[in-house]
Amino acid sequence: MMESPTGSPHATEEVLDEVRRAKRGQRDALSELVRRYYADVYRFCGRRVPRDLASDVAQETFVTVQQTIKRYDERASFRGWLFGIAHNHCRNAIRKTGREIPVESLWERPGGDAEGAIVNREALRGALLGLTSEHREVVVLHEIEQLTYDEIATMLGVPVGTVKSRLHHAFLNLRKTIVGGEQ
Amino acid sequence: MSVRDDLKAYLDGELAPERAAEVARAIETDPVLREEVEFMRALGFEIRRLAKDPGVEGLEGALSRAGRRRFLPNVPPLARWSFGGVAVILLVAVMFPILAQSKYSARLSGSADLKSLDSGATAAASIPMERESAKADLDLRYQGQAPDQTTFRDGGVEAKALRERVGGRGQAEVPATAAPVPADKESYSNIQGGEVPTLPTMVIRNANLELTVGDARAAMARATSLAQSLGGYVENSSINYLEGNLPVTNVTMRVPEKRFDTAMEQLRALGEVKGESVNGQDVTAQVVDLEARVKALKVEEDQYLTILSKASRIGDILQVKSRLGQVRLEIESLEGQRRYLRNAASMSTIVGTFTQRVQVGKPEAPKNWAEDTWAHAVNGLSAAGRWLGSVGIYVLVFAPIWLPLLVLGVVAMRRANKA
Structure with missing residues (x-):
């Protein structure tokens, strides 16, 4: 459902070229990066802070990118670095305003189009809410934000193996909860 | 690791090809x-x-903000305040010496104005009006027995004419042994007619020579003997020690003007020349002027003497004697100036500064170098503390000026950042 506007979440040569040009201070390159990633960053923020703050936080993210892009190490994933900045801005906004999107609001309440569903949506929603915050975080980042393991690792500052392990256990728990509930 | 553990990674395409094939x-x-x-x-x-x-x-807002250059980078508030504080301190530190300097300059220019007023007044009073009118008074009284007023005035006119002629040619050519200046109009017109005798050019030459030498004291001794051998003398000499106990000697020597170039050449040979300056002041016109004024005053003196010899009343005799005394005083003063200028022009002044080259172990370090260094360091620290204290006081006193500006700046910056 949530596809990246670029079609590929990975840092392509084209993205790297834009990053390098932005590092040299070329404004058009930065504008290209904003166009390419703004929607992803906005959605990421919109799932963490209220809607009236989301666009401010997303814009602040790109302002920070503009100021710090020279420090970006090209060996790391650009998206991971970008979402890491967005993640920090979201946390700052939550700390300043005391307003946060509750976990329950991340997912739609199951409606009338549930006939075609492969798994019980109500059970899935309950199972997602039952996950630990660490497990839920990697599920959201990978399944919804479409970040790769490498990008998640860069963003959270943990090894790729940890991301893989958390995701594996999160899915095991989801399965256990859903299948157990059905039985 | 079991295959089951890698199922999710396999599904996400995050496994290495070999492992992915195994799981498949x-x-x-x-x-x-x-x-x-x-x-x-x-x-x-x-x-x-x-x-x-x-x-x-x-998205539009983000694009617009991405294209805008921010007023200040996103630095933490503490760093911004620190930056502002340092800027204010620097401003005060820079402005304080400038203000102090301008105050000092204003004081100096005030005193310079006073000096120039003084010198102007002195020059203008060289032939006092009071004396002129008294002389005219006496002339009227002894009419027919003394030279007429025109002759008296000719002395002044003559001096002026000589000054103009000399000044107009840029270089004086009136001889030092000038013939007695005629006191009547006819003789004066002869001078105007181009028979102005020539005077050798008189230039006061001063030179500064800075040298680096192997031994500063020896160089001073050689400069002294050089001055004597050329017929001159040492007017002043001194020795100072730089940091590291390196001696620097200064010799002010006077040498005959004709030997000036020889003296300079021989001094240059004492070491490596680090700086040299020579300047000359042509005083021929001044000397000619002084001589003309002296001559005019002497004529005036003779006339007073004539009047004196014919005066019969005690009151007149006293009055003439008083005037005569003033004229003689002035003649002495002008002749003193003339002698000084002639002497200064005949003997050139050379100031030699000899700095000793640094050599290993020479000169030896002073015995108390450690104590001296310690004292310097402590005094330096104390001075730095006083300076910081002074800056702090200035910052505090000037707070009504910079504090509102700073607050306005911070508010404006925050608004700009929000916008």
Whole structure:
């Protein structure tokens, strides 16, 4: 459902070229990066802070990118670095305003189009809410934000193996909860 | 690691090719694993479907902000305040000496004005009006016995004419042994007619010579003997010690003007020339002027003497004697100036500064170098503390000026950042 506007979440040569040009201070390159990633960053923020703050936080993210892009190490994933900045801005906004999107609001309440569903949506929603915050975080980042393991690792500052392990256990728990509930 | 642990990574394409092939084979042969993979795939799909989409807003704003150059980089507030504080301190530190300097300059220019007023007044009073009128008074009284007023005035006119002629040619050529200046109009017109005798050019020459030498004291001794051998003398000499106990000697020597070039050449040979300056002041016109004024005053003196010899009343005799005394005083003063200028022009002044080259072990370090260094360091620290204290006081006193500006700046910056 949530596809990246670029079609590929990975840092392509084209993205790297834009990053390098932005590092040299070329404004058009930065504008290209904003166009390419703004929607992803906005959605990421919109799932963490209220809607009236989301666009401010997303814009602040790109302002920070503009100021710090020279420090970006090209060996790391650009998206991971970008979402890491967005993640920090979201946390700052939550700390300043005391307003946060509750976990329950991340997912739609199951409606009338549930006939075609492969798994019980109500059970899935309950199972997602039952996950630990660490497990839920990697599920959201990978399944919804479409970040790769490498990008998640860069963003959270943990090894790729940890991301893989958390995701594996999160899915095991989801399965256990859903299948157990059905039985 | 079991195949089951890697099922999710396999599904996400995050496994290495060899491991992915292994897991694929396992899934193909094991229906339970296959069912688990399918369930995970469905789960992921449903999670994405279930997620709320917050939509997208504010792209234009982000593009506009990305294209804007920020007033200040996103630095922490503490760093901004520190930066502001340092800027204010620097401003005060820079402005204070400038203000102090301008105050000092104003004081200096005030005193210079006073000096120039003084010198102007002195020059203007060289022939006092009072004396002129008294002389005219006496002339009227002894009419027919003394030279007429015109002759008296000719002295002044003559001096002026000489000054103009000399000044107009830029260089004086009136001889030092000038013939007695005629006191009547006819003789004066002869001078105007081009018979102005020539005077050798008189230039006061001063030179500064800075040398680096192997031994500064020896160089001073050689400069002294050089001055004597050329017929001159040492007017002043001194020795100072730089940091590191390196001696620097200064010799001010006077040498005959004709030997000036020889003296300079021989001094240059004492070491390595680091700086040299020579300047000359042509005083011929001044000397000519002084001589003309002296001559005019002497004529005036003779006339007073004539009047005196014919005066019969005590009151007149006293008055003439008083005037005569003033004229003689003035003649003495002008002749003193003339002698000084002639002497200064005949003997050139050379100031030699000899700095000793640094050599290993020479000169030896002073005995108390450690104590001196300690004292310097402590005094330096104390001075730095006083300076910081002074700056602090200035910052505090000037707070009504910079504090509101700083607050306004911070508020403006925050608004700009928010916008």
